[in-house]
Amino acid sequence: MEKHYINKNLLLKEEVETGRFAWRSPSNIALVKYWGKFATQLPCNPSVSLTLSESTTVMDLSYSFKDFKSKDISLSYFFENKEAPKFKEKIEKFLTSILDIFPFLAQLDLEFNSSNTFPHSTGIASSASSMSALALCLCSLERELFGNLQDEAEFLQKASYIARLGSGSACRSVYPYAATWGEYSNENSSLYFASPLTKIHDIFKTYEDSILIVSSEEKAVSSRVGHSLMKDHPFASVRFDHAKENIEKILWALENGDLKVFGEILEQEALELHGLMMNSTPSFILMRPNTLVIIEKIREFRAQTELPVYFTLDAGPNIHLLYPANIKEEVRTFIKDELVSFLENGQVIYDRVGLGALDL
Numbered sequence: 519m520e521k522h523y524i525n526k527n528l529l530l531k532e533e534v535e536t537g538r539f540a541w542r543s544p545s546n547i548a549l550v551k552y553w554g555k556f557a558t559q560l561p562c563n564p565s566v567s568l569t570l571s572e573s574t575t576v577m578d579l580s581y582s583f584k585d586f587k588s589k590d591i592s593l594s595y596f597f598e599n600k601e602a603p604k605f606k607e608k609i610e611k612f613l614t615s616i617l618d619i620f621p622f623l624a625q626l627d628l629e630f631n632s633s634n635t636f637p638h639s640t641g642i643a644s645s646a647s648s649m650s651a652l653a654l655c656l657c658s659l660e661r662e663l664f665g666n667l668q669d670e671a672e673f674l675q676k677a678s679y680i681a682r683l684g685s686g687s688a689c690r691s692v693y694p695y696a697a698t699w700g701e702y703s704n705e706n707s708s709l710y711f712a713s714p715l716t717k718i719h720d721i722f723k724t725y726e727d728s729i730l731i732v733s734s735e736e737k738a739v740s741s742r743v744g745h746s747l748m749k750d751h752p753f754a755s756v757r758f759d760h761a762k763e764n765i766e767k768i769l770w771a772l773e774n775g776d777l778k779v780f781g782e783i784l785e786q787e788a789l790e791l792h793g794l795m796m797n798s799t800p801s802f803i804l805m806r807p808n809t810l811v812i813i814e815k816i817r818e819f820r821a822q823t824e825l826p827v828y829f830t831l832d833a834g835p836n837i838h839l840l841y842p843a844n845i846k847e848e849v850r851t852f853i854k855d856e857l858v859s860f861l862e863n864g865q866v867i868y869d870r871v872g873l874g875a876l877d878l
């Protein structure tokens with residue numbers, strides 16, 4: 519059921535003092551992938567992701583009461599303390615699109631300042647961390663100005679809903695450890711916002727995700743275009759059904775700590791996502807030759823050592839290597855000895871599962 523957050527009563531009746539909020543929100547890595555959407559950023563299939571901890575965006579929002587009446591959003595946007603006109607344009611458009619949810623935004627002068635903790639030019643998308651951090655700031659603002667959203671679960675659910683409107687997968691970033699989004703067998707699952715995964719084995723709460731940077735070049739296909747390629751895709755309905763089967767299996771593995779089932783679905787999902795893109799019209803091959811070299815090395819290492827090290831991919835050439843924290847030493851030695859030479863500038867981001875967004 520859709521929650522209706524449209525509320526024309528959220529208007530300030532008198533002048534308010536200036537204020538400021540800041541949230542740190544992480545990126546997430548999908549295990550079962552969201553690929554294909556309809557209506558306003560609603561997913562064609564359910565997805566589940568692990569919430570990361572090192573790749574984050576800090577979003578700082580300062581506001582003051584506008585001294586003139588206007589129906590438009592008034593904002594300035596700084597990225598790492600420098601004016602960022604492209605971000606400004608994007609956020610202005612987004613905030614205008616959600617004015618019926620937060621009408622008071624047009625009564626304020628807003629100033630955003632964001633920064634990312636992950637290095638520049640790694641090809642790591644920041645939309646999940648930045649849009650979730652932004653959504654959390656907006657919900658904090660509503661709570662401060664109107665006294666709403668005092669209940670933590672309600673607060674996070676609205677933030678997840680708003681983050682989804684900004685960038686689909688961002689809705690999963692607000693929760694600790696892992697989150698699902700989209701409808702599956704759980705009666706509380708929703709198309710409109712993500713839900714925290716509560717049945718999760720302890721081993722996954724400290725899981726490692728080492729991101730191997732094969733290429734930092736800008737993606738050949740934006741996720742907006744990528745999702746739209748699923749509209750007339752010959753395998754679309756098979757894919758959506760398969761994702762529904764995969765989510766049930768991987769949720770079982772996440773609950774029971776079955777690393778083999780987890781890993782098999784993980785790799786299948788990554789390759790299915792890339793297979794869909796290869797079979798789209800037009801077709802895209804987003805893996806680079808070194809992506810394949812590394813995938814083969816990972817599988818060889820796994821066969822030889824029997825260690826539960828599996829990979830996944832986003833819609834790009836970089837590899838996320840997922841493994842439990844108790845084999846960190848062995849895997850890091852493997853990365854250094856056998857994989858680093860296939861990476862762009864030897865870049866690896868050592869990330870891990872984390873506690874979700876943080877109010878700063």
Ligand code: PMV
Nearest residue numbers: 548551552685686687741833
């Ligand atoms: O949130 P978007 O529109 O950037 O799409 C993300 C798509 C994938 O990262 C490939 C999969 C996912 O579920 O995160």
